Amino acid sequence: MKKQSGYIYQRAGWWVLRYRENVLEQGVMVRKQMANQLASVAPEHKRLKRAPKAILALAEDHLRPFNRGTANPQATQTIRQFAENEYFPTLGQHLRQSTLRGYRNCWNSQLAARCGDIRLRDFNVLQAQRLMDDIAQKNPLMARRTLFHLKNVLSGLFRQALRLGFVDPSRGNPARLIDIPRAPEGAETCAYRLQEVEIMLAVLPEPAATICALAGFAGLRRSELRGVRWEEYDGAEIMVMRSVWEGFTNDPKTKRSKAPVPVIPRLQAILAAHKLACGNPKTGAMVANGKGKPANLNNVLNREILPVLNRCGICRKAKADHGAGTSHEYVRDASLPEWHGFHAFRRGLATALYSIGCDDLTVQKIMRHQNVSVTREHYIKTSTEQSVAAMDKLEAALPALCADRALERLPVKSVRPN
Numbered sequence: 001m002k003k004q005s006g007y008i009y010q011r012a013g014w015w016v017l018r019y020r021e022n023v024l025e026q027g028v029m030v031r032k033q034m035a036n037q038l039a040s041v042a043p044e045h046k047r048l049k050r051a052p053k054a055i056l057a058l059a060e061d062h063l064r065p066f067n068r069g070t071a072n073p074q075a076t077q078t079i080r081q082f083a084e085n086e087y088f089p090t091l092g093q094h095l096r097q098s099t100l101r102g103y104r105n106c107w108n109s110q111l112a113a114r115c116g117d118i119r120l121r122d123f124n125v126l127q128a129q130r131l132m133d134d135i136a137q138k139n140p141l142m143a144r145r146t147l148f149h150l151k152n153v154l155s156g157l158f159r160q161a162l163r164l165g166f167v168d169p170s171r172g173n174p175a176r177l178i179d180i181p182r183a184p185e186g187a188e189t190c191a192y193r194l195q196e197v198e199i200m201l202a203v204l205p206e207p208a209a210t211i212c213a214l215a216g217f218a219g220l221r222r223s224e225l226r227g228v229r230w231e232e233y234d235g236a237e238i239m240v241m242r243s244v245w246e247g248f249t250n251d252p253k254t255k256r257s258k259a260p261v262p263v264i265p266r267l268q269a270i271l272a273a274h275k276l277a278c279g280n281p282k283t284g285a286m287v288a289n290g291k292g293k294p295a296n297l298n299n300v301l302n303r304e305i306l307p308v309l310n311r312c313g314i315c316r317k318a319k320a321d322h323g324a325g326t327s328h329e330y331v332r333d334a335s336l337p338e339w340h341g342f343h344a345f346r347r348g349l350a351t352a353l354y355s356i357g358c359d360d361l362t363v364q365k366i367m368r369h370q371n372v373s374v375t376r377e378h379y380i381k382t383s384t385e386q387s388v389a390a391m392d393k394l395e396a397a398l399p400a401l402c403a404d405r406a407l408e409r410l411p412v413k414s415v416r417p418n
Contacts, residue, residue, distance in 0.1 A: 003067045006059055008038070008051040015039050015055045019063060023076040027085075036062060072121075074166040079123060079157070080116030082166065083107060087157045097248040098223070106153045110135050115154075120167050128154065128174045136181035143186030151178050190340035191347035191381045192216065199337055200309070201270070207295065208304040210274040211287055215345035217267040219367055222342040224252065226294035228286045233271065237262055240368070244294050254370045261366070297342065309336050350379035 006019035014037045023032045038058045045052060051059070077085075088107075092100055114131045115123060131154075136147060155175035161167045192200075197216040201209050214220050220228065223243035232239040237260040243250050252258045263271070275281065278288070285294045307318035313333035315326065322330040346367070353363045364375040 004063060006063055008055060008059055010041055010046075013041050015041055015051055015058075017059045017062060019066070021066060021076065022073045024073045024081075025077075029073055038062070072166060072168075074164070075121035075168070076119055077166075078117050078119055080112060082120055082161060083112070083116070083157055086164065087160050090160060091156075096245070096250055096253070098245045101246075102149070103153050103156075106150050110139075110150055111154060120158075120161055123158075123174055124171070125174045125177045128178050132178050133181055136183055142183060144180060144183040145186055147180050147183055151175060151180065154178075189347060189378065189381075190344045191351045191379075192337065192340070192344045193348060194352050196337035197345065197348065199335075203308055203336065205304055205308070206274065206277060207287060208300050208308075210270055211295075211297070211300060212305075212345065213267055213270045214287070215342050216349060217264055218261045219346045219349040220261070221253065221257075221346065222297060223250075224257075225287055225342070226285070226297065227252075229284060230275070230281050230286055231283045233263070233286065235263075235268065252368075254368075256370050257368045259368050261368070301339075306339060309339050311336070347379050347381060350375060351381045354380045 004019055006017045008015060008017050010016070017036045017038050019034055019036070020031060021034045022029050023034075038055055088100070088104060091103060095103070111131070114134065115127070118127065132147065132151065135150060136142065155173055155178075158167065158173045158175050162169055162173060194216075197212065200212050200216075204212060211225055214225055214228070215222075218238060220238075220240070221243065223245045224240055226244035227242040227249065228238060228240065232241055239260050240252055240258060243252050271286075274286075284292055287295045289295045307320060310319040311317060311333050312319070312322055313331045313335070314328055315322075316333070317326070319330055319332070350363050350367055353366060354360065358366075360372055360376055360380065363380065364372040367375055367379060369375050369379075
């Protein structure tokens with residue numbers, strides 16, 4: 001390849017280098033004329049026709065990879081092209097569909113519009129930090145954890161580009177050095193109390209009540225509720241073998257998740273009644289629709305759960321039926337629990353087990369978590385009443401704890417008046 005020296009000229013207060021390069025566009029290599037800003041023009045150089053030596057050196061450094069034949073054309077594709085053609089297809093081979101959708105939502109909602117049209121080789125740490133600062137500034141209510149997710153998606157994209165050799169490894173991963181801006185910590189997650197679970201079981205129709213019982217007394221995840229089958233229940237344990245999410249059937253979330261779950265007598269009675277109402281099936285989905293396939297939990301939620309829990313405390317009508325012709329305004333019935341999602345049952349079970357004396361390792365085993373730190377940090381919730389009770393126990397135990405060392409009042413030093 002013929003060595004090129006490029007053409008240097010002034011434009012809008014910058015020294016600009018014009019040169020030619022092989023560029024990857026739509027999967028095809030094309031030869032294009034490119035322009036790159038080298039440095040701002042110093043006041044004493046504004047009238048110069050030829051670039052000074054320092055600018056010539058910068059141009060030589062920029063052109064060196066092209067003249068040596070070491071420039072990688074793959075680095076000239078945009079971040080959007082790399083994300084759609086390489087990054088997400090590769091993730092789809094290793095991640096669950098639910099996780100992949102979360103990554104795509106992060107990319108489509110915040111990242112694509114801000115960096116998608118920048119070439120891989122041109123994206124640097126400063127641009128990455130400005131991108132994250134802009135997201136935080138434009139979304140002041142966005143939780144800090146969400147910003148971490150966005151950083152991880154961008155960092156994973158460039159990690160993949162580095163593994164494939166599409167970008168210069170000496171530049172590193174520009175997303176790794178992002179500092180997360182100040183942002184709200186996010187709302188505290190909810191956990192249903194056992195009293196709330198029992199109220200739901202008393203007022204909800206079938207199969208919504210059985211679904212809530214499985215979530216509240218066995219701690220099954222939302223996707224596991226759809227995947228559990230009658231042949232995997234022996235009357236004492238439910239063997240969790242699969243999860244079903246948006247039509248995709250997968251193994252459970254982790255290796256530990258594929259395990260038996262003990263079934264307490266309260267849940268055994270509920271499942272026995274549910275099985276009888278379904279015609280005493282031996283096989284098939286435990287939570288099924290009219291065609292025998294796993295029930296759509298969104299439909300169950302919108303058609304059976306929310307209309308019951310969100311009813312008016314005056315006329316007992318569902319919120320959706322509380323039209324303009326009603327003689328009074330809608331006031332939610334405060335005697336019914338508020339809906340906080342299916343996962344709140346799982347957190348509630350972990351909290352209840354811990355509150356009755358189960359140690360955290362036992363709770364972890366029942367929850368089937370990979371790491372006990374997840375159980376401690378995200379599932380076991382300590383209520384104000386429990387904290388007060390613990391401090392009362394400390395107060396009652398003080399005499400016994402201090403019996404071997406008398407508590408003496410220290411003498412007060414007298415202060416002589418001046």
